[in-house]
Amino acid sequence: MKLLLSLPAALLILFYAALSCADGWNDILKEARGQTVYFNAWGGSQVINDYISWAAEKAKKEFGIRVVHVKVSDLGEVVSRVLVEKSTGRKDKGSVDLMWINGENFKAMKENRLLYGPFTNQLPNYSLVDMENKPTTLFDFTVPVDNMEAPWGMALLVFQYDTRRIHTPPGSMEELLALAQTHPGRVTYPAPPSFYGTTFIKQALLELTDTPDALNIPVSQADFEQVTAPLWRFLDRLHPLMWRKGKVFTKGAPGMKQLLNDSEIFISLSFNPNDAANAIANGELPESVRTYVHRSGTIGNTHFLGIPYNSSAVEGAMVFADFLLSPLAQARKSDPEIWGDPTVLNLSRLSPGDRALFEKIPAPKASLSQSELVKVLPEPHPSWVEALEKAWQNRYSK
Amino acid sequence: MTFTPQKRPLKSPTGISKFLLVFPGIVFFTFLATVGAGLLGTWLPSLGYLPAMGKTALTLHPWTELFKHPALGGAVRSTLISGWGIALGAFLLSGLLFAMNYGSRTWRVMEKMLAPILSVPHAAFAIGLSFLISPGGWLVRMVSPELTGFDLPPDWVIPKDPHGISLMIALILKETPFLILVMAGALQQIDYSATMAVGRSLGYRPAQVRLKIILPQLFPHMRLSLYAVIAYSLSVVDMSMILGPTTPPTLPVLVVQWFNDPMPDARLMGAAGATLLLGMVLGSLFLAYLLEKAATALFKWRMANGKRETLLSPMAPVGRTLLMGGMTVFILAMVILVLWSFTWRWQFPDILPERWSFRFWEKSIHALGPPMVKTLLIGLASTIAGLVLTIGCLEYESTLLEPHAANRYKKYMSIIYLPLLLPQVAFIFGVQMMLTWFHLDASATGLVWSHLIFVLPYLFLTLGSTYRSFDRRIMTTATLLSGSPMKAFLKVKLPMLLRPILFSFAVGFSVSVAQYIPTLFIGAGRFSTITTEVVALAGGSDRRVAAVYALYQQLIPMGIYLLAIFVPKLMFMNRKLMQR
Numbered sequence: 007m008k009l010l011l012s013l014p015a016a017l018l019i020l021f022y023a024a025l026s027c028a029d030g031w032n033d034i035l036k037e038a039r040g041q042t043v044y045f046n047a048w049g050g051s052q053v054i055n056d057y058i059s060w061a062a063e064k065a066k067k068e069f070g071i072r073v074v075h076v077k078v079s080d081l082g083e084v085v086s087r088v089l090v091e092k093s094t095g096r097k098d099k100g101s102v103d104l105m106w107i108n109g110e111n112f113k114a115m116k117e118n119r120l121l122y123g124p125f126t127n128q129l130p131n132y133s134l135v136d137m138e139n140k141p142t143t144l145f146d147f148t149v150p151v152d153n154m155e156a157p158w159g160m161a162l163l164v165f166q167y168d169t170r171r172i173h174t175p176p177g178s179m180e181e182l183l184a185l186a187q188t189h190p191g192r193v194t195y196p197a198p199p200s201f202y203g204t205t206f207i208k209q210a211l212l213e214l215t216d217t218p219d220a221l222n223i224p225v226s227q228a229d230f231e232q233v234t235a236p237l238w239r240f241l242d243r244l245h246p247l248m249w250r251k252g253k254v255f256t257k258g259a260p261g262m263k264q265l266l267n268d269s270e271i272f273i274s275l276s277f278n279p280n281d282a283a284n285a286i287a288n289g290e291l292p293e294s295v296r297t298y299v300h301r302s303g304t305i306g307n308t309h310f311l312g313i314p315y316n317s318s319a320v321e322g323a324m325v326f327a328d329f330l331l332s333p334l335a336q337a338r339k340s341d342p343e344i345w346g347d348p349t350v351l352n353l354s355r356l357s358p359g360d361r362a363l364f365e366k367i368p369a370p371k372a373s374l375s376q377s378e379l380v381k382v383l384p385e386p387h388p389s390w391v392e393a394l395e396k397a398w399q400n401r402y403s404k
Numbered sequence: 405m406t407f408t409p410q411k412r413p414l415k416s417p418t419g420i421s422k423f424l425l426v427f428p429g430i431v432f433f434t435f436l437a438t439v440g441a442g443l444l445g446t447w448l449p450s451l452g453y454l455p456a457m458g459k460t461a462l463t464l465h466p467w468t469e470l471f472k473h474p475a476l477g478g479a480v481r482s483t484l485i486s487g488w489g490i491a492l493g494a495f496l497l498s499g500l501l502f503a504m505n506y507g508s509r510t511w512r513v514m515e516k517m518l519a520p521i522l523s524v525p526h527a528a529f530a531i532g533l534s535f536l537i538s539p540g541g542w543l544v545r546m547v548s549p550e551l552t553g554f555d556l557p558p559d560w561v562i563p564k565d566p567h568g569i570s571l572m573i574a575l576i577l578k579e580t581p582f583l584i585l586v587m588a589g590a591l592q593q594i595d596y597s598a599t600m601a602v603g604r605s606l607g608y609r610p611a612q613v614r615l616k617i618i619l620p621q622l623f624p625h626m627r628l629s630l631y632a633v634i635a636y637s638l639s640v641v642d643m644s645m646i647l648g649p650t651t652p653p654t655l656p657v658l659v660v661q662w663f664n665d666p667m668p669d670a671r672l673m674g675a676a677g678a679t680l681l682l683g684m685v686l687g688s689l690f691l692a693y694l695l696e697k698a699a700t701a702l703f704k705w706r707m708a709n710g711k712r713e714t715l716l717s718p719m720a721p722v723g724r725t726l727l728m729g730g731m732t733v734f735i736l737a738m739v740i741l742v743l744w745s746f747t748w749r750w751q752f753p754d755i756l757p758e759r760w761s762f763r764f765w766e767k768s769i770h771a772l773g774p775p776m777v778k779t780l781l782i783g784l785a786s787t788i789a790g791l792v793l794t795i796g797c798l799e800y801e802s803t804l805l806e807p808h809a810a811n812r813y814k815k816y817m818s819i820i821y822l823p824l825l826l827p828q829v830a831f832i833f834g835v836q837m838m839l840t841w842f843h844l845d846a847s848a849t850g851l852v853w854s855h856l857i858f859v860l861p862y863l864f865l866t867l868g869s870t871y872r873s874f875d876r877r878i879m880t881t882a883t884l885l886s887g888s889p890m891k892a893f894l895k896v897k898l899p900m901l902l903r904p905i906l907f908s909f910a911v912g913f914s915v916s917v918a919q920y921i922p923t924l925f926i927g928a929g930r931f932s933t934i935t936t937e938v939v940a941l942a943g944g945s946d947r948r949v950a951a952v953y954a955l956y957q958q959l960i961p962m963g964i965y966l967l968a969i970f971v972p973k974l975m976f977m978n979r980k981l982m983q984r
Binding site for chain 1: 540556557564566649665749751752761771841843845846925937
C-alpha cells in the first residue's frame with residue numbers, strides 16, 4: 007500500500023526533476039548563444055583536427071557558439087596554464103573553456119580543484135552514455151569521475167602489425183619477445199612517462215605478474231619489488247633486441263606509426279582500434295597493416311571533456327560538450343574514414359534513427375572485428391603509474 | 405660691446421638628448437622588470453613556493469628531488485656535450501671557413517644564401533633534417549637497395565642518439581651561418597683590404613692574414629653572438645625534441661616536461677631544473693670567458709711566430725667542400741619537405757612517393773588564414789616596436805659625444821642582451837605568472853611584449869654596429885643645411901641606413917615568427933601562429949601535413965628577407981652609390 011502511494015509521488019518528483027532540468031538546460035542554451043569556447047585539445051592529428059572543426063561549424067550553426075580549437079602538443083601545458091591562473095587568483099575569465107582530458111591530468115586537476123562541476127548530469131545526452139558496460143566512463147584510471155568530466159570516447163590498447171613482415175602476430179608479451187628474437191631491431195614501445203609507454207608497461211605487468219590483484223590496491227600497500235620483478239626480467243631481455251637496442255625510444259603512438267610506415271619497425275600500438283583503418287584510408291600506412299590484441303585481454307580507458315573552474319564560457323562549453331556526446335557527433339567520430347574513435351554511448355538506448363547512424367558505418371578490414379575484441383582489463387590503481395614510471399626511468403633512462 | 409651668448413637655443417642638442425632618453429629608459433626598466441620578475445617567478449617555486457597548489461613553505465625539497473632524479477645525470481651530460489659541441493663546432497668552423505675561403509666564389513655564393521638559410525626556423529629545419537638523415541630517410545632511400553642492399557631501413561642510432569651527436573651536428577649547421585653573418589657585419593668595422601694589403605706585402609698568405617690578423621680583430625665583435633650561441637645551444641627545446649636524445653632527453657626538454665606535468669611536485673622540480681640550467685649556462689659563459697683568456701695567452705707566440713705559410717691554404721678545397729656540403733644539406737632539407745608535402749603514400753625504399761597528392765596543401769589553405777594573419781601581425785607589431793626602440797636608443801647613444809659616457813651607456817644597455825644569454829625556460833614561466841597577474845596574458849599586448857623581449861636583442865645585434873659607424877659629419881652637414889635635426893634624421897640618416905634597418909627588421913621578424921614557448925604560454929593558446937601549429941603537428945604522425953606547415957613557417961620569414969633585399973634596390977634605383 008505504502009509502495010502504491012509513494013509511486014505516483016516518486017513519479018511526480020521525477021517529472022518535476024526532468025522538467026526543471028529541461029528548463030535549466032534551456033537557460034544554459036540561451037546563455038551559451040554568442041559565447042566563444044576555447045577548446046584546448048591535442049592538435050597533432052589532422053584527422054582529429056578536421057573532426058573538431060566540423061563539430062565547431064555545427065555548433066556555430068545550431069547553437070550560435072563560436073568554438074576555437076586551441077591545438078596543444080601536450081595537455082600538461084594547459085593544466086599548467088590553469089594552474090598559473092589559479093595561483094594569481096584569477097577566478098573567472100580563464101583562458102581555457104573546455105579541455106580534452108583524462109588520467110593523470112584529470113586526477114591532478116580534480117585534486118587541486120581546478121575543474122568546474124559537477125556538470126555532466128545537466129547534459130541531456132549524458133543519459134545515453136553506456137555506464138553499465140563501460141565502467142571506465144565512471145572511473146578515470148580508477149579515479150571516480152563524479153560528474154566532473156564528460157565521457158567523449160573509448161580507448162583500447164591495440165597493436166598493429168604489417169602482414170608483409172609478420173604472418174601471425176604475437177598473442178602475448180612472451181610471444182612479442184620471441185618475435186623480437188627472430189626480428190631483432192624491429193620492435194619498440196614509447197618511453198614512459200609518455201602515457202602510451204606507461205600503458206604498455208602496465209599491460210606487460212598485468213600479463214606477467216604472479217599477483218595481478220595487487221595492482222588494484224595502492225602501491226604503498228603492495229610489495230612493489232615482488233609484484234614487478236617479472237616485468238623487469240622481461241624488459242631486461244626485450245630491450246637489447248629492440249629497435250636501436252633499446253637506447254632510443256619514440257615519444258608515442260604517432261612516432262611509431264611513422265616507423266611502421268617506413269618498415270623500421272614491424273609492430274606499432276594505438277589507443278584506437280580503428281586507427282590502422284583510418285591511417286590506411288589516409289595514406290599514412292600501407293594496406294597490409296592489421297590490428298590485434300593480446301589473448302588475455304587488453305587495457306581500456308575513456309577520454310573525457312572537462313571545464314576549468316574559471317572558464318569564461320561555462321554554458322557554451324557545456325552545450326558543446328553535450329553536442330559532442332550527441333548520437334550524430336558520436337557516430338561521425340566512430341567512422342573509421344573520419345576518425346574511428348569508439349563511441350561512449352549505449353546503442354540500445356538510442357532511437358532507431360540514431361542507431362542507424364552507427365549501423366551504416368562499414369567495418370574495415372584493418373580494424374579489430376567484434377569477435378576479436380577480448381576482455382577489457384581495468385587500469386591499475388593510479389598510484390602505480392608514478393611508481394612504475396620512476397622505476398622504469400631508474401633502470402632505463404639514465 | 406660685450407658678446408652675450410644666446411641663452412638656450414630652441415633645439416639644443418641637450419633637449420634632443422633628453423627627449424631621446426625616453427627610449428633607453430623604457431627599454432632599460434621594462435627589460436629589467438620583466439626578466440627580473442621572470443627569474444623570481446622561477447626561483448620561488450624552486451624553493452617550494454607555489455601558493456596555487458598550497459605550497460607556501462620554503463624548502464630545499466625540490467632541489468633534493470631534482471638531484472635524486474634518475475634522468476638528471478644523463479640529461480646534464482648530453483646537454484653539456486651537445487651544447488659545448490655546438491658552440492665550439494660552430495665557432496671553429498665559421499673561423500676556419502672564413503680563413504680558408506673568404507673571397508672565393510663559393511664564399512660569395514654562400515653569402516647570397518646566408519639570408520634565406522638564416523631565415524629557416526629551427527623547427528622547420530629539424531623536421532626537414534630528420535626526414536633526410538634518419539635510417540628510413542631520404543638519403544638512405546636514394547641509395548637503397550641498389551648500393552646498400554637495404555630492403556628495410558638499417559637500425560642505426562641516428563637521429564636522437566643518446567649523446568646528442570645528431571642534435572649537435574644539426575645545430576652546428578644552423579649556428580655556423582649565424583656566426584658567419586656576424587663576422588660579415590664585424591668586417592665592416594675594420595679595413596679589410598688595407599690590412600690584407602699590408603699582410604700580403606709582408607709575405608703572408610691570404611689565409612694566414614685572415615687567421616692571424618683579421619680574425620683576432622673580429623673576435624671582440626663576435627663575442628656576444630658567440631655567448632648567445634652557447635646559451636642557446638645549452639637550452640634549445642624545439643630542435644632537441646625532434647633530433648635530441650630520448651632516454652633521458654636533454655635538460656631543457658626534461659624541464660619543459662616537468663613544467664607540463666600535472667603533479668605539483670614535478671613543477672617545483674621543473675623550476676629547480678630550470679634554475680640549474682641557468683647555472684649551467686652562466687657557468688659555461690664564464691668558462692668561455694676563461695677559455696678566451698687562456699687561448700689568447702697560449703696562442704700569442706704562434707700568432708707572432710712569423711710563419712707565412714699555413715696549412716689552411718692547401719686545405720681551401722676542404723673548406724669549399726664543407727661550405728658546399730652545408731648549403732646542400734639546407735637545400736635538401738627543404739626539398740624533402742616539398743616532396744613530403746605533395747605525398748599521398750611513400751614507403752621505404754622508394755626514392756620518390758608512390759602516390760602524390762595536392763590534398764594537404766588544399767586543406768591547409770582553408771585552415772591557414774587565422775594563424776597566418778596572427779603570425780604576421782604579431783611579427784610586424786613586435787618588430788616595428790622593437791625597431792623604434794632600437795633606433796631611439798642608438799640615436800641617443802649618438803648624442804653622447806664623450807666617449808666615456810658612450811661606453812658607460814653601452815655597458816648599461818647591454819642588459820637587453822640578457823634574454824639571449826639566459827635559457828628561455830629559466831624565466832618565461834615567471835614572466836607568464838607576472839603577465840597573468842596584470843591580466844595581460846592571453847592579450848595581444850602581452851604576447852607582443854613577450855616577443856619583443858626576444859626580438860629586441862637581435863635588432864640591436866644586427867643594427868648596432870652599422871648604426872654606430874654612421875659618419876657623424878653627414879648628419880652635421882644635413883642638420884646645417886635643413887635647419888632641423890629631425891629633418892636631417894628622417895631625410896638623410898634613415899634613408900641612408902634603410903638597407904641595414906630593413907635587414908635587421910627581417911632578422912627580428914623571423915625571430916618573432918619562430919617563438920614557440922612564449923606564444924604558447926603568454927598567448928594562452930588564444931593566438932595560434934604558424935609555429936604553434938607546426939610544433940603541434942610535428943608531435944603527430946602525419947609527415948605530409950607537418951611538411952606543409954613547416955614550409956609555410958619557412959616561407960614567411962624568407963618573404964620578408966626578400967623584401968628587405970629588394971625594397972632598397974627599388975627605392976634607390978636612381979642613386980648609384982646606394983646600389984651596392
